[in-house]
Amino acid sequence: MKKIAVITSGGDAPGMNACIRAIVNTAWQEGIDIVGYRHGFRGIVEGLSQPIHPDDMRLVSQRGGTFLKSARYPEFQRDDIAIQAAEQLDADGVDALIVIGGDGSFRGAHHLSKFWSKQVIGIPGTIDNDLTGTDVAIGFSTAVDNAVEAIDKIRETAEAMARVFIIEVMGRRAGFLGLHAAIAAAAEAMILPEIDPQPSLGDLADNIRQARKKFPDGSYIVILSENLWPGGVHGLAENLSQATQITCHPCPLGHLQRGGRPNAQDRILATQLGQSAISAILSGSSDMMIGFANEHVVEVPITRTFTRDKPLDQSLVDLQFSLQGVNFTSENG
Numbered sequence: 094m095k096k097i098a099v100i101t102s103g104g105d106a107p108g109m110n111a112c113i114r115a116i117v118n119t120a121w122q123e124g125i126d127i128v129g130y131r132h133g134f135r136g137i138v139e140g141l142s143q144p145i146h147p148d149d150m151r152l153v154s155q156r157g158g159t160f161l162k163s164a165r166y167p168e169f170q171r172d173d174i175a176i177q178a179a180e181q182l183d184a185d186g187v188d189a190l191i192v193i194g195g196d197g198s199f200r201g202a203h204h205l206s207k208f209w210s211k212q213v214i215g216i217p218g219t220i221d222n223d224l225t226g227t228d229v230a231i232g233f234s235t236a237v238d239n240a241v242e243a244i245d246k247i248r249e250t251a252e253a254m255a256r257v258f259i260i261e262v263m264g265r266r267a268g269f270l271g272l273h274a275a276i277a278a279a280a281e282a283m284i285l286p287e288i289d290p291q292p293s294l295g296d297l298a299d300n301i302r303q304a305r306k307k308f309p310d311g312s313y314i315v316i317l318s319e320n321l322w323p324g325g326v327h328g329l330a331e332n333l334s335q336a337t338q339i340t341c342h343p344c345p346l347g348h349l350q351r352g353g354r355p356n357a358q359d360r361i362l363a364t365q366l367g368q369s370a371i372s373a374i375l376s377g378s379s380d381m382m383i384g385f386a387n388e389h390v391v392e393v394p395i396t397r398t399f400t401r402d403k404p405l406d407q408s409l410v411d412l413q414f415s416l417q418g419v420n421f422t423s424e425n426g
């Protein structure tokens with residue numbers, strides 16, 4: 094084993110830089126060179142490689158984003174493009190590839206392994222935390238912190254002005270970020286893709302009216318996962334404003350959830366997974382994800398990870414449902 098390549102792919106996630114540092118420094122100790130391709134799979138196809146030396150890694154762990162750059166690259170689903178990538182990796186003398194990313198990136202990693210006989214390893218890096226087989230992904234914890242910090246700020250102005258806010262969080266098709274943010278921010282309501290049945294517009298409107306009756310001077314916050322309600326956060330705010338005759342303010346949190354310094358938890362996770370990815374390669378693993386489950390580093394077949402069937406923690410869902418709105422919907426005792 095002489096040379097390992099690494100890419101960051103898809104939506105960036107805070108902690109990716111700390112992961113690259115762990116990969117580079119661990120490989121260096123084993124006498125292995127690391128090369129990075131900029132902009133994910135596209136960078137492999139276009140030959141955008143750069144050697145990475147431990148000296149370059151001294152000050153990267155605390156930075157958000159990814160210094161290697163990332164990209165969405167749906168073209169990689171095509172066989173001819175994956176074959177080009179395999180040829181480029183061979184031309185560059187690469188013995189193994191580490192892909193840090195989410196489900197689309199892992200599909201790409203698996204697709205590549207059909208045309209490239211060398212080892213391919215995935216490390217979960219996505220604020221959506223929706224990969225099966227790992228309890229956590231790099232970036233999720235920081236994204237929750239980012240969302241909660243923003244919601245706390247909205248809470249202050251909402252409370253000052255006695256306003257209702259509908260706050261949209263990311264997650265693509267998963268409610269992990271929404272659930273954790275709703276609990277931490279003590280939201281009055283949450284609407285997530287996994288909740289079945291979804292609360293009806295009538296129920297939400299009744300709840301807001303009840304809250305307004307009990308606390309005419311108070312705030313009310315609904316957490317809404319993206320890509321869920323027709324018309325998104327603006328659609329729901331409009332529907333609720335009409336139903337309640339109370340102005341409901343839409344607020345999409347957007348990409349501020351994804352940027353910023355990774356928190357300590359994400360840096361530690363990223364460092365563990367980066368080092369373990371090198372060990373997995375040295376022990377011969379391929380087409381596997383190196384994840385973290387039940388407090389341990391685990392290896393999971395990559396094809397198992399992008400099945401989109403990872404459940405929310407039901408005890409957390411129940412916790413939020415049992416506490417949200419208790420102040421205005423029930424009598425003491």
Ligand code: F6P
Nearest residue numbers: 104195219220221263264265351
């Ligand atoms: O997958 C991470 C994520 O931030 C999702 O939560 C969101 O739906 C998507 O990426 C946004 O993608 P982009 O930054 O390409 O618009």
